[in-house]
Amino acid sequence: RSASDSHHHPISISPCGKYSVEFAECLASCGTGPVCLVNDSFYEAVDVEMMRAACAD
DSSP: OOHHHHTOOOOEEOTTSSOEEOOOSOOSOGGGOSOEEETTEEEOSOOHHHHHHHHHO
């Protein structure tokens, strides 16, 4: 396999097409995880309610 094949992570898109989830190798915030990036906003110590609020914007 080529290098691009062995490191491929599919993008998941919601049925409505409004949201997608993509793999990120590292967001460099191990001490404050779980972390995520929503558009250009970085979130630390993420829980379910924080994700709901981030996706509602």
